[in-house]
Amino acid sequence: MAGLSVENVTKRFGETEVLKGVSLVIADGEFVSLVGPSGCGKSTLLRIIAGLEEQSSGDIQIGGQSVAGQRAADRNLSMVFQSYALYPHLSVGENISVPLKMRRMNGLQQLPLVGGFMPGARNVASDIGSVVNQAAGMLEIGHLLDRKPGQLSGGQRQRVALGRALVRDPAAFLLDEPLSNLDAKLRVQTRAEIAQLHRRLDATFIYVTHDQVEAMTMSDRIAVMMGGRILQCAAPEIAYEDPDRIEVAEFIGSPKINILPLEISSEGRLSFHDQPLDLAIAGGSRGVASLGLRPETLWLSGGEAPIRGRVAHSENLGSEMFVQVDVPGLEERVTLRAMPELRASLTLGTPVALDFDTDKALVFDADGARMRKVRRLSAAASEVA
């Protein structure tokens, strides 16, 4: 087990620059998710770390040692592929034992039929057998060892792929969207199991996914990637509550964060649709900005409120309810989280006024960078961290 660092890695495919200088330091035993939309370069970064792809520039270090020029087989990393990539002709047990056979047996001992008669082969084979059984036991696939991958369900194959990855003691585990081929229910279950496995093994995990829920629920830190860059790498709650950029705020969180246009007056006072808000920017100058409001920071206000509109759609999930409000002058609807008890008063077309928690308001400048020097006007000056 070891930490891992990525230093200023770039990758070009011909003219297209897929990675534009990515740096990331992952501590020993940490679970880091690379999350981002399709084509953001997350899988490419993982493959570069694995050694399956070569970076155009930059360096990768595993356990403090540069692995530049070292091929994948020598990097001591394990990988779980999206398609699982199990060897179809080998049984589950044989699949799991492949990484051990490749590393512990010499060419003669690996030969079919005669390999078993080579000197030392039996001892190695029985050692490998016991390690395979242990891994299979951990993943509860002991009863499947004699089956071929073709006879297994998606979830079982996924476990076998995990088994093959964890059977030797790698420096880190790389997982490339391992849950994307599973159905929704199994995905939730396997998510918890992978997180549990990480706690049990206490190993370094790098997990690539486009599903922010997976990233949020499993990781110690998530690295949000977009357009070949890491926009923010932070603990899930920080990425959610305190995003550095508007893209991060928009990507993390479901339902999506509400983004409202703001004007900044010459004194730094913020207003929405000509209605002054209880917020000001220290040292701000005249211009435009964006206000990010999570659905749970909005509430229904009885009296005066800055955001007014009509209920356009509502989704009752049982434990909570998301109400979409059509606000005149806004292209996108504003989503609000409400208690299901209120559904009678929130029928379609009902006019509503929405107020929000100014402490939790996220203000972004015209370029999408977070403006942190926001203070409330009514209360004593307080910075929203």
Next chain:
Amino acid sequence: MTVIEPSIAGTAAGSSRRRATRERRDAWILTVPALSLMVAILLAPVIIAGLLSFTNYSLGNGGFDWVGTRNYEELFTRSTYEKMFVATLTYVVTVVPISVGLGLGVALLINSLGRFREIYKTIYFLPVMATLLAMAIAWEFMLHPSIGMINRMLEMGCGTFLENVWPFMAHGCAERFPVWLGDKRYAIWVVCFIGIWQGFGFNMVLYLAGLTSVHRELYHAAEMDGAKSAWERFRLVTWPALGPTTVFVVTITCIRAFQVFDTIEAFWPQGGGPNKSTYVMMFAIFEKGVQQNLIGIGSAITMLFLLFVVVLTLIQRWLVEQKVHY
């Protein structure tokens, strides 16, 4: 009621039985055209050949006599037929492994190429497209003992170091180079060589098709699992994935090898090469059954030929179902 019930039940059972009978009859009527065609075109000739193999029938004769298993006894006792088996098996055992191996090797090499793939594919496939009869004539010229290209080229090696390291060269330079098509030591090997030259391109194309179905991610998985050499990756991923292709290629090549005929007919139309060293089964069938009008013995060889092909096909089916189907 108790009186009526059984009679109703009886009528119902009777009508359903009648319907079943009618359905069965209709089914037979509908399949008769296909069945009769199959019997007339596929099964009848085989059965007739099988029957004729127990007779001394000749085309044009009014009648024939049953000779029992005499034709088969001849096949297994006469030295001509012993030569036939030796020539056929030599050809099959040489051509099949080499042309399958070459086909696989060339397919792997072409598959690893970035550019010029299509050019190489075309070049290797050319002999497959060419008519073997025409090619055999070209080869006949090349193999001519005095004016042929092969021996001329070998003569160019005389006086060089080759003479010292290669006894064949030393012998050839001192006396003469082989009469390729007239020497019983070389004739069958020349035929084998031409068979391989002509056939491996076809296997290459089949293997190239098989290679496209190998999952790319498996190679990455193999690399992560520690398969460093090309050989390890081949053994772990490529070869198993090509299992079904290999079974098919081997079977097809075997059957084609048993069927070799046109090279021999072009080189030695008078019969079977020097000392019958290239007297293969297909040529024997042609010679006995067509040239000499000995339908009985010709049919017996045909039945034997059919037996070989059926056994090969059964082995292929068994392998496909048991071993290479994942």
